Amino acid sequence: MVKVFNSVKNSFLFFILLLLSNLSVCRAQNNEIKKIDELLQKSENSFRNLNDLDQLRYAKQANVLARKINNSQRITESYFSMARSLSFLEMQKESFIYISKASEQPYSKKSTLIQAQLKDIKVYNYYHLGLHTQAKKELTDIVNLLKDDKSKKAILLLQKTYLVIGLYKTDSARYYAQLCFNKLKQLPEKEVYLELSDLYRGLGTQFLKNNKDSSFYYFNKSLEVNKKYHHPVLLLDYIAFGDYYSEQKEYKEAISYYQKAIQNIKEQSATPELSANNDLYKKISDLYGKTGEKQKQAEYEQIYFGLQKKLISERTKNINYALHIILNDKQDQYKDSERRDNMYILIGTGILLIMAFLGYKLLRKNSEKKIPDTETADVSQENNPILYNKTPEIDELQITANPAYHEVMELAKNNDASFYFRFQEAYPEFQKKLLEYNPGLRVSELTFCAYLFLGFNTKDIAKYTFKSVHTIRNRKQNIRKKFNIQSDQDAEFWLINLIKTKKNS
Incomplete structure (x- = not known):
């Protein structure tokens, strides 16, 4: 009887400890969610105050925390804010990358609102890239996604979409402006005064050439509503x-x-x-x-x-700062992946050990014979040198920059936006030496020189940067002129020798 009582007592204590442990984990996770939401709100406030770098910074901090607890909704929302800030920083390519990251999240696949919000950023990106047909298609998609959504965010986005459609369809501008008003009337003015201001300004601009009284009226309405709420x-x-x-x-x-x-x-x-x-x-x-x-x-x-x-x-x-954040994001993702891989390895090893132990016990039980220990032998592996079809100078750089060399090469082959930023970290003297020789070099020219420095030929550069061979040849010719390279000299070797000479001098 005593044994039964002790067994029940121990089981009860174990249950209490397990319950307290789960409560502790839930509380910690709730605290993390609260921090994430505060950062996302700061990011949103920065956006409304036209401070795009702070918007990006806060969104990135929220994203790191959200990935740690694997909260798909907040991962998606932070990627959305990062994509939006990069769009306004005129980094459309990088913005599209984070739109894609957000779209891949499980939360995004089931939320029509976030899908519409991501399409809204695409509209801005396509407009600035001159792709107006694609922008119009995204606008139509937004309307179809949100037509039955009565939430505040959906109403605000839908009225903004109608406003932009009205700018494209000038003959129907007043009709779409009325649709905007109808949507905004569904919400308290205090919550939508910025959107009202945008609408009034848009109408004032439409009347600017033809009806000065109406234009002044709407511009004044915009200013009044902003002052009313102390914006x-x-x-x-x-x-x-x-x-x-x-x-x-x-x-x-x-x-x-x-x-x-x-x-x-x-x-x-x-x-x-x-x-x-x-x-x-x-x-x-x-x-x-x-x-x-x-x-x-x-x-x-x-x-x-x-x-x-x-x-x-x-x-x-701004671009370097944004690329720095993006590069840190890539490193964080790599660490997360590495952490998961290590966890899987530990779990797999634990399962194998348990299976081995159980197998050993089973064999021991069924046989009185001794089971000889299995000896393990160390296997030595030779490190065969990898031969690259490159000049001795590049081999030397590869060794001194290792392991960054391989990472930089992969970034270059993927035409990654952070390629040149990471290249500068690996070869800090590169840009300094080139600018000493020719201070007027642009970032795009320095990036092109980095490809040459790493030993990429014309066809490789064309392939990895999605340019024609003819374009790359022209750019190489321009580089030759900037550095006054003689026609009988190879541009790549000349560049490498310049850096090597500068380095040794």
């Missing part, structure tokens, strides 16, 4: 009024509103499309030219040209 980013309204007064030839008033837009950008650290701020200086310069104020025209024109130079640097900086 700090008013630059789009100020630009709209600047365009209005410029159209009415009231140049002083137009200049005043453009200057307000510039001030608002500085105060809010907003990042509209990279060229928007520069265009404002160009508009002001042109207007001062029309008012005959040549000195101020020249002053703003000089600022404009200076900013254009900075724009290239800023674009490069």
Whole structure:
């Protein structure tokens, strides 16, 4: 009886410990979900305040946590935010990559809303790539996906879609504008005032050429609704009024509103499309030219040209930052995969050990004979050298850069967006030496030189970068001119010798 009691007691204690353990795991997972949701909200707030780099940064942090607990919904949502931020950073190719990652998630396959949201980013990407037919198809798909969805996010996306369709179908613009109003009326104004503002501005722009009173009315409605809810980013309204007064030839008033837009950008650290701020200086310069104020025209024109130079640097900086995040994402995914593989190996090893133990016990039971121990022998493996059809200089670089060399080669063959970023990490002296020789080299030219440096021939580069052989030959010829390479010299060998010489000097 005592034995039975002890057995029941032990079973009960084990059950309690198991229950407490499960509660602890659930609580920890709930805390992780809370952190992820906070990061996703920060990412969304950054998007609404036109801060695309912060949007990307917060989304990436959320994605790392979501992958750790394998939460498909939040993995999908974080990929969506990353794709959207990359799209606005003018990195359409990278944006499409994360759209694809999000689409592959189980949550995405069953959620028509997230499918529509991903298509919305595609519309923006296709528009900026000049692929208007494809953009229109995505717009139609969004309408079909959301026509029966009554959720807030679906309503907001659907009204935005109608607005864009109206821009494409100018003859039916008022009809689609009314559809937008009808959708927004279904929600409290406080929750949709930004969307109302966009709609009013869009209508004001449509009337700008033909009906100045209606245009002013809608621009004013947009500004009023933003001020009503104390939205700090008013630059789009100020630009709209600047365009209005410029159209009415009231140049002083137009200049005043453009200057307000510039001030608002500085105060809010907003990042509209990279060229928007520069265009404002160009508009002001042109207007001062029309008012005959040549000195101020020249002053703003000089600022404009200076900013254009900075724009290239800023674009490069933003792209490098974004690529850094993408590269870290690839490394995190590799670590996750490695962790899973190690877990499978441990589980497999454990199962084999248990089976071996049970088999041993069974044989021991059925036979009194000794089972001789199986001796294990170490097998030595020779490391055969891998021969590459490359110059001795490249062999030397391969050894010094190993294992990064193989990774860089794979990135190059896959035409991966992070190829040049990773190449710079592997060969930090490369860009420095080339720019010392020719400071005017663009990023695309440096990337092309990296392919040559790694020993890729013309056909290989054409194949891996999806360009024609003729195009690659032209680019190689341009490189020869930039470096003044003689016609009897091989461009690849000349480049390698340049880097080697610079390195040894």
